[in-house]
Ligand code: SF4
């Protein structure tokens with residue numbers, strides 16, 4: 001089931017943001033209208049077996065009808081995950097009101113040493129309200145000394161004992177800050193160190209999409225396995241639906257293909273349409289080994305981030 005982009009704007013301006021091509025200020029600020037939202041929900045209800053939905057942005061808590069949208073989905077038995085930075089004026093109030101409801105939160109956290117006082121107050125009070133409903137996610141950066149602040153934050157706020165680790169991925173236009181190939185190995189080493197430290201606190205790691213399996217050595221994959229932080233990442237996205245109802249594969253590929261959700265009778269068909277369109281480009285692979293690699297499958301590595309592959313293949 002898709003990610004609904006309730007807004008295309010955000011209170012943060014992170015240099016690594018891979019939404020940069022499809023969000024304000026590059027394009028006009030938009031909130032999903034109530035009519036578009038209800039039409040998408042009615043369309044999704046045609047496949048009730050897929051009832052998990054992600055609410056994202058931009059920053060979804062900036063949408064003026066955010067609470068109403070959550071209640072609308074809960075009344076129709078959707079399993080909701082909200083992707084938020086929790087640093088908005090509204091986030092603490094929503095966190096307190098929704099903390100007892102079956103809503104999971106994935107919270108994108110920049111390192112606490114980058115927060116100003118106002119951000120600190122908002123993020124900490126919202127996390128303390130959400131407790132184990134909140135899972136933190138962040139990009140491991142090549143120049144950060146260590147990421148143990150994440151472990152301390154989980155302990156201090158009694159959050160879900162899991163960290164979702166991301167590697168900074170590019171948009172296909174290369175407009176954001178992203179990792180080059182040499183930095184992947186530096187980051188892989190830091191991830192392994194974090195997994196070892198996290199294990200001591202009974203915290204495991206999960207991974208965002210697009211991290212190529214072969215950037216880890218076999219020894220490193222073994223350590224991740226031993227720490228319970230079993231590595232798993234693939235380029236096989238839940239589709240995103242923009243505030244206008246346009247469906248995209250993911251934000252990094254947003255400038256390549258978009259089609260209105262209403263042109264397809266149900267979600268599985270539009271997903272199939274995207275996978276069929278992208279399949280020929282997957283063959284390019286991240287490395288010359290990809291075509292013969294047994295991880296070149298949608299449920300496995302799938303060659304790493306396709307946006308990065310296309311960015312590197314300038315003649316495509
Ligand atoms: S191209 Fe694949 S890996 Fe990259 S962001 Fe999109 S879904 Fe994730």
Ligand code: SF4
Pocket residue numbers: 212213214215285286287289290293294295296297301302303304
């Ligand atoms: S599919 Fe390609 S990028 Fe992924 S592990 Fe195999 S060789 Fe590496």
